[in-house]
Amino acid sequence: MSYDRVRDIDPAVADALVGERDRQENTLAMIASENHASEAVLEAQSSELTNKYAEGYPGERYYAGCEYADEVEELAIERAEELWGAEHVNVQPHSGTQANMGVYLAMLDPGDKILSLELEHGGHLSHGHPANFTGKTYEVEQYEVDPETGYIDYEELRAQAEEFDPDIIVSGYSAYPREVEFERVQEAAEAVDAYHLADIAHITGLVAAGVHESPVGVADFVTGSTHKTIRAGRGGIIMCDEQYADDIDAAVFPGAQGGPLMHNVAGKAVGFKEALTPAFEEYAQQVIDNAEALGTRLQEHGFELVSGGTDTHLVLVDLRESHPDTTGTVAEEALEEVGIVLNKNTVPGETRSPFNPSGIRAGTPALTTRGFDEEACAQVADIIYRVVDTPHDDDVKAEATEEVEALCEEFPLYEREGSIIDFE
Known part of the structure; x- marks a missing residue:
């Protein structure tokens, strides 16, 4: 991109955009949560859907003129359902964190209990860190990896769950280099009558491609980012069984967000199609x-x-x-x-x-x-x-x-x- 139109209006921003393009071209991106989207995804994300308010869901919008927004969101949903095998998908969350927020708002009350992995052991801020809304809203206890092996001790996780009696257990991590045994986390959740949220933000693409175990159909809720290993438009996603669909959709809008970023949803749709190849x-x-x-x-x-x-x-x-x-x-x-x-x-x-x-x-x-x-x-x-x-x-x-x-x-x-x- 030349950014000529931007330069005509705002040379300072144009310089920054060119600088970022050159930085990406001339450095090696090894931050595990980053990737390079295709030019097709970039083009979709810079489309005229940037201009469109589309509060609500396809066929049930609060504004007129949403026929193409509906078409794009429906495509993103259909492709996500095919990629991950989910019964219900919400593609509107602005990020993986807001996808998690949607689940918490749908299924928990303030003060309910979350059991999740400690941040320094590979967890994520949105799983219950005291600086995050989760730590301020819910009672959080955290499990750790085995200090000798660096692996999650699933027996210890279950024992901790039985003692803490959480309302939801969170699996899926931001700095854990091993495959997650979602079935064993699910067993722990069932033992204490808790929900199980699997946050696959980092491994969405690995799960979609079948090179990592999938929590879809195992955990009650699966959240993820759509711009990391899946390489689609920037944002988040929630997957769940049909029985939770209405609660999840209401928690995302109007519960946690206003109008969806439809240009990002378009980027998700294009990236998901690429991931089906x-x-x-x-x-x-x-x-x-x-x-x-x-x-x-x-x-x-x-x-x-x-x-x-x-x-x-x-x-x-x-x-x-x-x-x-x-x-x-x-x-x-x-x-x-x-x-x-x-x-x-x-x-x-x-x-x-x-x-x-x-x-x-x-x-x-x-x-x-x-x-x-x-x-x-x-x-x-x-x-x-x-x-x-x-x-x-x-x-x-x-x-x-x-x-x-x-x-x-x-x-x-x-x-x-x-x-x-x-x-x-």
Whole structure:
């Protein structure tokens, strides 16, 4: 995009947009919750649906002129139902957090009990952190991963549930590198007559492609983001059995939101259609293969991975053993200098501040979208090792910058014929 029309009106914003485009082209996005949408998704999200208010649902809008908004939302719903096998889907949540809010509002009263994973052990703010609306509205108790293995101890989770007696148990995580056993969480929920919310924000695409266990048909509610591993329009989604459909829809609108962002719903519809292609199944498997290659090479360099490896799209590195004097913040900043963009992250048993933690989280969805394979991801691991090992060495960082630039040129965004991001 040239952003010429924006530049005519607002050169400052145009400069920022061009800068962001260039930043994405010339750096390696390894934040596990980020990806690169296709040009078709970007085009849908910048469409004239930006202008349309469509409060309500298809066929039951509060405003006139919604025939095309209805068509787009119905397509998004139908494709989501096909992708995940859900009986009912709401595609209006503005984000994964607001999808969770919709479930809580529909099924809980203020003061009800939530049992969820501790944030520093891989959970999410919207699962009950005291700074979030969930922690302010509900009584929250949190479970942890096993400190020795880094895995969720499902027997301990069930025992904690029986003692706490929650109204809802939350599974699905933001920094847990292992496949989730949703059936076992469901068993714990049934044992205490609680609902089970599976938040698959990070793994929506992996679940859709069948390379990760699905909670649809197992958990009472499944929420997710639509812009991470699924690579569709930015926002959230709620899936549930038909018996909860009316309550969920009412909680989203008018309960938690006003008019839906119909341009984002259009981006969801287009991205879901892309995800229904055989190419997407190949992509999702490659995401996992790349994460395994990345993690294995990091281990060869002496890094300790939480849980000892990964089954998913991310690796979580605990720096305390290999680099006790290097915090996740120092590592993140040094890597960003050379063009590798990932995030500092807490680790189980964290002893530092969440703003200056002991770990880093690295994901492979965006690299895989660019066309990276296992060999290229192993090369990235080599660069990460050298930079984290000597984060203040300018010569090392200069050499690393050149390698990152070469990788960006080898695997460009939006310009390469036959790219995995090209679904035509």
